[in-house]
Amino acid sequence: MNSISSLPAEQSATVAGRGRLRTNLGRIWVHVVLCTYAVIALFPIALILINSIKSRDAIFDNPLAFPTPESFSLIGFEKVLHNTNFMLYFGNSLVVTLGSLVLIVLFGAMAGWALSEYKFRGNRLMALYLALGIMIPIRLGTVSILQLVVSLNLINTRSALILVYTAQGLPLAVMILSEFIRQIPKELKDAARCDGVGEFKIFFQIILPLIRPAIATVAVFTMIPAWNDLWFPLILAPSDETKTVTLGVQQFIGQYVTDWNSVLASLSLAVIPILILYVIFSRQLIRGLTSGAVK
Template sequence: MTAIAMNPPVPLASRFEPGRLMVHAALIAYTVLALFPIALILINSVKSRAAIFDDPLALPTMDSLTFIGFQKVLASTNFLLYFGNSLYVTLLALLCIVLFGAMAAWALSEYSFMGNRVLTLFLALGIMIPIRLGTVAILELMVKLELVNTLAALILVYTAQGLPLAVMILSEFMRQVPSELKDAARCDGVGEVRIFFQVVLPLIRPAIATVAVFTMIPAWNDLWFPLILAPSDRTKTVTLGVQQFIGQYVTDWNSVLAALSLAVIPMLILYALFSRQLIRGLTAGAVK
């Protein structure tokens, strides 16, 4: 009875208020707008070339249904290698971003030391300045380190690209962790490392999921740095591998759409896994 009194049910009439209906209509319209390109790619990936150009919005029929694009992608190219390269680079870069970003955020939010604000400002500049402006310097550095045409070059670049945003998000959440929990752990003789991994990190899982979503998608979809740093056939990523089906005069649209359909699947799966924690992180951050 107490719980019911504290959380009364929302009246049915209030659910149909004009303001609430407008918000839901806007959200539904945005969802349709965001999912439309993905649906268009998936639909046309199983249609013949003629059907794609005749009516790209139509669903495939028995006459237009074909899987020739998937057969070409999987049989005549190293798409599985490109797919594995993208997955390896994205997951390893994501691990580095979360781990190093959380460690840096812990240091900046928990300890007071000379240069704390300077480091925070420096990381904030990393968010505002695109990393692509330093492409020439990055390429020169990778040549000196002999990392050109290696996946390690991409992992290092994506880690550096995602760290500033990760530190900003995670440090804000870490400041909200009650100091009583950390002080109680210290009184029990728990070291700082165990406090970080066993007390703090489990409490900021929504923030970690938010960082994961915001950093893995740009790394997976990037074409710029794979084209410059790792263009060899054994280090190509999915986005770079798709380009071989696009020519100056002829484009194999069946293969392009099939490759894009296969490339979008991991991001949809990872987003579905992180979506709940992502929403919690965004809604929690809205009031911080």
């Protein structure tokens, strides 16, 4: 007999104890790895926040030290908020990021609904075509994008950035959202159709609420690249009226002298929206990631 129940009581208890020990050790090891990764990921953010409220001398003396009453200084925030157009840059980044995010979620969900719900000629070919957008970096088409933006007279406008980031985020959004939409029971949609509910109402009132975890996942994965991007704002919207936060920070970095207090202060202010977004959507994001892994 190989089963634990057929062994003597002492041996059964020993085998069961060893099994629990291995399980506990496995859980401890997983938590150690995750905690280590969390520390590594959060360390740069913590370093920026700590040094943003220190004097310049204290930053260079010991960048890892916490601010003291002697080293505490808000000179960087004062320079950023009073001597520059940082709030304009912040507003530009907010408009561009939120505008592209709304378009990505809306068009991505609609395309995912069409590809997963309706069968037509070229369905798989279109899905493959959209998937290619994940593998091919959009920056390879910078010259063509610049020519198109100039021909449309959209240079130095936030609309140009919104359109580019929408095109950049749509392939991933379509792939994620279409997979989640396929998991919705067909009987639920058929029952709504039998009750006379139109396709638009089914999409907006039934489908979208059910894929909120996937929408949160798409929002996080598409917002961060758009908010942190420097390439396209530098090429398509470099004027002072349309600069984003990432491009605006560059004015504090010179070839020979860098105002580190202002750089760290502006980076600290730029991190705030990302942290707020994660706090709001963290539960939905984790649900979306785990649901996708299980399915």
